[in-house]
Amino acid sequence: MTTDATLKSDSVGESRERLYFAFRNPKVVIGLAIVLGLLLVGLIAPLLLSAEPTQQFDAKSASPSGEHWFGTTYFGNDVFTQFAYGIRSSFMVGALGGGIAFVIGLTVGFTAGYRGGLVDEFLNMLTNVVLVLPALVVLIVLSTYLENRGPVSQAIIIGVFSWPWVARAVRAQTFTLRNRDYVDLAKLSGKRAPQIIVREVMPNMASYLLMSVILLFGGAILFAAMLDFIGLGPTDSISLGSMMQQSMAWSALHLGLWWWFVPPGLAITAIVGGLYITNVGLDEVFNPKLREM
Amino acid sequence: MLELENVWKSYRVGSLGSKRLTAVRDVSFTIAPGEVLSVVGESGSGKTTVGKMVLQLISVTRGTIRLDGRDITAAGKRGLREYYRKVQGVFQDPFSSYNPIFKADRVLEMVRQTYFPRVGRSEWQAKVEESLQSVGLDPGAVLGKYPHQLSGGQLQRMLIARALLLDIEVLVADEIISMLDASTRIDVLNLLGELKERGLAVLFVTHDLSLANYISERVIIMRHGAVVETGATAKVFGDPRHPYSRNLLASVPQLHTKWADNQFHAEELEPDGDRDRPPAPLTKVDENHWAAAAG
Ligand SMILES: Nc1ncnc2c1ncn2[C@@H]1O[C@H](COP(=O)(O)OP(=O)(O)OP(=O)(O)O)[C@@H](O)[C@H]1O
Numbered sequence A: 001m002t003t004d005a006t007l008k009s010d011s012v013g014e015s016r017e018r019l020y021f022a023f024r025n026p027k028v029v030i031g032l033a034i035v036l037g038l039l040l041v042g043l044i045a046p047l048l049l050s051a052e053p054t055q056q057f058d059a060k061s062a063s064p065s066g067e068h069w070f071g072t073t074y075f076g077n078d079v080f081t082q083f084a085y086g087i088r089s090s091f092m093v094g095a096l097g098g099g100i101a102f103v104i105g106l107t108v109g110f111t112a113g114y115r116g117g118l119v120d121e122f123l124n125m126l127t128n129v130v131l132v133l134p135a136l137v138v139l140i141v142l143s144t145y146l147e148n149r150g151p152v153s154q155a156i157i158i159g160v161f162s163w164p165w166v167a168r169a170v171r172a173q174t175f176t177l178r179n180r181d182y183v184d185l186a187k188l189s190g191k192r193a194p195q196i197i198v199r200e201v202m203p204n205m206a207s208y209l210l211m212s213v214i215l216l217f218g219g220a221i222l223f224a225a226m227l228d229f230i231g232l233g234p235t236d237s238i239s240l241g242s243m244m245q246q247s248m249a250w251s252a253l254h255l256g257l258w259w260w261f262v263p264p265g266l267a268i269t270a271i272v273g274g275l276y277i278t279n280v281g282l283d284e285v286f287n288p289k290l291r292e293m
Numbered sequence B: 001m002l003e004l005e006n007v008w009k010s011y012r013v014g015s016l017g018s019k020r021l022t023a024v025r026d027v028s029f030t031i032a033p034g035e036v037l038s039v040v041g042e043s044g045s046g047k048t049t050v051g052k053m054v055l056q057l058i059s060v061t062r063g064t065i066r067l068d069g070r071d072i073t074a075a076g077k078r079g080l081r082e083y084y085r086k087v088q089g090v091f092q093d094p095f096s097s098y099n100p101i102f103k104a105d106r107v108l109e110m111v112r113q114t115y116f117p118r119v120g121r122s123e124w125q126a127k128v129e130e131s132l133q134s135v136g137l138d139p140g141a142v143l144g145k146y147p148h149q150l151s152g153g154q155l156q157r158m159l160i161a162r163a164l165l166l167d168i169e170v171l172v173a174d175e176i177i178s179m180l181d182a183s184t185r186i187d188v189l190n191l192l193g194e195l196k197e198r199g200l201a202v203l204f205v206t207h208d209l210s211l212a213n214y215i216s217e218r219v220i221i222m223r224h225g226a227v228v229e230t231g232a233t234a235k236v237f238g239d240p241r242h243p244y245s246r247n248l249l250a251s252v253p254q255l256h257t258k259w260a261d262n263q264f265h266a267e268e269l270e271p272d273g274d275r276d277r278p279p280a281p282l283t284k285v286d287e288n289h290w291a292a293a294a295g
């Protein structure tokens, strides 16, 4: 019995230990470095640049030079300026869209898993409906209806459609955790359901939640880029996806203006790739615990 | 005084609650202050369900539970808080009763947050130490530790200490010693004995007939969710009337007999039937002794 105890419960003081292991995991470090590096570009560069992304210079279709680091577009826009603003917008859409999806997914998952019964049946049905909805089709229809599309409305639409898998996983884990005796003990201590969910259930799935945030963030960025690329991006601002869309629309490939579409393409790949690498690394760090649950 | 009157519990199972599983059928009993009532019976007979209903962790499908004459199922959220001042529980698995990522004494702290929010630090500390000492724990040895750094017996006693921080009248103890080794067992058992002397009513759920015999003056034997026999421990164990009780008693291995000496032949028992039918009524077979008719 005592050996049983030590086997079962090396989960303590572990969060600090895990943090240590996380920062020693090369995948986590590399992935985070890529993502944070690009985030810095998106945050700082727009402040330092004098040009506006829509400003047109005399030099049109110019190749990269000291003056225009990433060259200029067919219309004479500075590609680096657009690139920096585009990164900023991508992170914004990712954070907002991923955040909205996370909040909805958590709320639905915890409510369904904790309450059970008919509430669960209903929420489960809702989750499945949203899950099988052809999200892309709905997004296209919605996007064409919105006259003035900004990154915020795009993020909201993305968030509202990408929560179901988080809700499902959170529900499943809550189902097993809510039957632990310590949940009953918290009830016997006069604690209410929201307190119990936040204080007893959530900390036990913290690693899982962290990983979902990362995946939702990356997924939202990718989704936004795809919408932009098919011409449903923001009407009034620049994004990485809309840069690619513009470059394709004006035959940048044929004209040999590779500097127009390569930087945004690489940035999207790097952000999403970096996030996935981080996640794989975190998975390695957390996995014993995930298996345990 | 805790009273259960014709209590039923049906779980909804299947999709959209389409099926029902009746786990407790028409159970009635009372526990007076200073009394230990044991509930024994096979696995799945509904013992834990009865305990959880008393603790209001699950709802009662039919029937009433009263504490000192007041119906507890009618109390709202507020009333429930007050109810837990008087009625507390300790569960079977000490390791699952503690959230593994927090220190063990957080279970005591939660009681302070809800019930003693205005008590000062030092006053609370003194109260905690007194309560730990009363269950035979050294405060210095158990405070500030994580659950895995403590033994099952220590954890289980800390849960009892937690219950004693409140002015409880009733303790629901669901197989609290089945996961402890023999010597720790007897310590916890003796602690329950002391608490009983101090006027606590204990609902003692157990698999172990000899434990029930040791600690309680009255016993309930359950099968298929219903009570098949009840009464004074000496009467029920000395002269079991229901065939199921006789089987249960005969199946306890005796210290001085060997398997080869006399093999035990179980009596034929009625199979599990329609659980929504009322169970066979209890009839008085002796002073302080009731048994259901075996059909
Ligand atoms: N949440 C639940 N949902 C559906 N059925 C349940 C639930 N909890 C218990 N049951 C069923 O109720 C019956 C009684 O269970 P209970 O846990 O009360 O038995 P028990 O006498 O405590 O058994 P054990 O001695 O194994 O602890 C069992 O058939 C069980 O499957």
Ligand SMILES: [Mg+2]
Residues within 6 Å of the ligand: B047, B048, B049
């Ligand atoms: Mg049980």
